[in-house]
Amino acid sequence: MKKFLSILLAAMMLLPLVSASAATEYDVTEPITITWWHAHEDQYNEYINYMVDKFNSENGMGITVNPVYIGSYTEINTQFIAAATAGEGTVPAVVTCNTSYPFSYGKDGLCEVLDPYIEAYDYDIADFGEGLIASTSYDDEQIALPYLISTQVMYYNKTAADAEGITIPTTLDEMDAFLEKATIFNEDGTTKRYGTVIPGWDYWYFEMFYKNNGVETVCEDGTTDINSAKSVEITAKIKEWIDKGYAYYAYGQGASSNMRQLFWDGGAFSVLHTSSLYDTYVTNVAATENPFEVGMAWLPGGNDGETFKSEVGGSAILIPAAASQAEKNAAWQFLMFITSPEINLYWADKTGYFPTRASVQEMPEYADYLERKPAMKDIVAMSKWINPRNSNPAYDSCANLWRDALATIFNDNAPIQETLDTLATEIQENLNDQ
Numbered sequence: 111m112k113k114f115l116s117i118l119l120a121a122m123m124l125l126p127l128v129s130a131s132a133a134t135e136y137d138v139t140e141p142i143t144i145t146w147w148h149a150h151e152d153q154y155n156e157y158i159n160y161m162v163d164k165f166n167s168e169n170g171m172g173i174t175v176n177p178v179y180i181g182s183y184t185e186i187n188t189q190f191i192a193a194a195t196a197g198e199g200t201v202p203a204v205v206t207c208n209t210s211y212p213f214s215y216g217k218d219g220l221c222e223v224l225d226p227y228i229e230a231y232d233y234d235i236a237d238f239g240e241g242l243i244a245s246t247s248y249d250d251e252q253i254a255l256p257y258l259i260s261t262q263v264m265y266y267n268k269t270a271a272d273a274e275g276i277t278i279p280t281t282l283d284e285m286d287a288f289l290e291k292a293t294i295f296n297e298d299g300t301t302k303r304y305g306t307v308i309p310g311w312d313y314w315y316f317e318m319f320y321k322n323n324g325v326e327t328v329c330e331d332g333t334t335d336i337n338s339a340k341s342v343e344i345t346a347k348i349k350e351w352i353d354k355g356y357a358y359y360a361y362g363q364g365a366s367s368n369m370r371q372l373f374w375d376g377g378a379f380s381v382l383h384t385s386s387l388y389d390t391y392v393t394n395v396a397a398t399e400n401p402f403e404v405g406m407a408w409l410p411g412g413n414d415g416e417t418f419k420s421e422v423g424g425s426a427i428l429i430p431a432a433a434s435q436a437e438k439n440a441a442w443q444f445l446m447f448i449t450s451p452e453i454n455l456y457w458a459d460k461t462g463y464f465p466t467r468a469s470v471q472e473m474p475e476y477a478d479y480l481e482r483k484p485a486m487k488d489i490v491a492m493s494k495w496i497n498p499r500n501s502n503p504a505y506d507s508c509a510n511l512w513r514d515a516l517a518t519i520f521n522d523n524a525p526i527q528e529t530l531d532t533l534a535t536e537i538q539e540n541l542n543d544q
Contacts, residue, residue: 136230141172142440144203147180147190149425157460165447173440175204183208183425194220194432201430203437204444206257209245209422213501216248222429224252227442237451237467245422245498254428255449258463260386261420261496262318263489264306267379268405276379278407280418282323282344285410289356292379301355307369307381308348310361310520313513314421315382320344322412322419327509327537328502332544334537336512337530345519345526352520359520374398382409384423385489388462392483406485408492418495424463455479464490504544508537 150158162175180186186207193200207215215221228235235243238256246254266278270292279288289305296302309315317327325341328334335341351357358378360369372378374394383391385406392404411418427448429441447453451470458465459479464486470476471490480487499505515533518524 136227136439136442138171138173138436138439138443140436141174142436143174143176144437144440144444146175146177146204146206146444147186147202148177148206149180149183149186149208150206151179154461157457161448161453161456165444169443169447171440171443173443175444178202183211187211190430191220194430196432198432198434201432203429203433203441204427205430206425206427207254209259209424209426210499210506212246212254212426212428213248213498214503215428216251216253220431221248221253222431222433222438224255224429224442224445228252231442231446233446234469237469239466239468239494239496241494241496241498242422242466245496246426254426255445256422256466257427257449258386258424258457258461259466259493259496260384260423260463261489261493262315262382262409262423263385263420264380264382264407264409265373265388265391266405266407267373267376267402268485269402270379271405278380278405279410280408281413281415282319282347282410283413285347285351289351293356295355299355301358303376304358304372304378305351305356305380307358307360307372307378308352308520309365309369309382310359310513310517311365313509314423315384316348317509318409318420319348321421322410322417324412326500327512328500328505328541332502332541334508334534334541336537337527337534342526342530345516345530349520349526361517361521370394376400376402385464386424386462388483388485390462404485406489408489408495418492419497420492420495421499422496458486459483464493466493502541504540508540511536511540 148158158177162177166174180189186205190205190207212221227233235252242256242259243252246252246256264278270276271278274291276291277288279285292305293301294303320341323340323344325335325338325344327336348357352359358372360366369381373381373391375398388406395401395404408418409420427445429438429445433441451467451473454465454467455470455473455475457463459482465471511533515529519526519529
């Protein structure tokens with residue numbers, strides 16, 4: 111019996127040692143300075159400095175984060191790939207990337223797999239929701255964290271909507287009645303106020319009209335149905351809106367700024383854009399001679415009344431696989447901090463992005479946030495519908511071909527079916543060449 115108790119006591123004494131060993135594998139054991147590559151421009155400097163200074167002074171582990179502005183997401187992508195290829199000593203410890211990049215990074219093994227860190231620190235990854243988790247995963251492994259997230263939305267003149275009894279459409283079928291009521295014509299028949307603006311310079315803003323109704327530029331099986339009967343039907347409907355003067359098609363040089371100015375000046379009842387520009391729209395509308403309340407709504411969903419998908423935009427944050435383990439450990443501490451509910455809400459409040467963690471909605475500060483940004487309430491409530499972007503490596507090039515083909519239809523009256531048939535052949539050739 112004494113021998114048994116001695117063995118049991120010895121075993122019990124070993125348990126904490128095993129547990130501690132597992133827990134400290136990702137701990138920061140000595141002071142360290144790490145570099146964070148980001149794409150946040152000058153207008154974000156105040157907020158970047160606040161967050162970094164707060165982390166540096168409060169982490170208690172001797173970690174110092176050095177934020178470095180690299181440029182656009184495209185520039186970060188180029189430099190990150192080059193640095194990751196060169197190996198340890200060339201990569202930063204933390205990288206911000208556009209949400210369209212994690213899949214290719216995961217495929218090439220450029221990101222540290224975060225699951226062991228998540229497990230070791232009991233990090234609540236589920237707080238982000240399935241869509242955002244999938245957007246920052248590869249092969250069922252977490253390789254990044256959602257950071258500054260946006261999606262496609264419709265901005266609209268809420269003051270006019272309330273005064274004129276205009277109902278925001280929830281399905282594509284409801285767009286006709288909406289546009290007819292929201293559009294105002296001059297006596298000579300020209301458009302005084304467009305019902306909406308279609309951003310033709312970027313397919314991302316209007317593609318959910320198609321996707322929510324079953325049309326895919328690139329299908330999962332590596333084919334396309336861009337010339338299907340449904341695609342032709344939707345394209346014909348959009349052209350009808352443009353031809354009737356209900357919708358303004360913003361395409362070509364200066365299209366983005368022209369669209370925004372048109373809305374700010376009251377020349378358009380609504381526009382399709384990214385939710386990240388909410389602050390920009392509110393600020394610029396308030397500065398006009400005839401300010402109005404800016405509303406924001408989810409884009410019209412599928413005609414089945416059940417499909418209301420949108421796609422993830424904005425940025426994710428990751429740890430390069432080529433960083434040293436000491437850098438990775440320090441970087442993980444920073445990732446936990448910068449994606450924490452407190453900082454998540456701070457970022458959302460100071461920028462146009464929206465809170466990505468469900469627990470944020472339970473914070474007392476969230477009510478204050480909604481008082482300042484009331485239009486965000488419905489968008490945050492629908493965030494469970496946000497999905498990853500199409501991960502096919504040829505998708506962007508194929509979708510840009512589609513964007514250009516639509517421009518010939520809307521601007522040059524190219525025949526719809528014939529143009530989309532030719533487009534489908536081009537897209538399929540691109541897919542076959544992978």
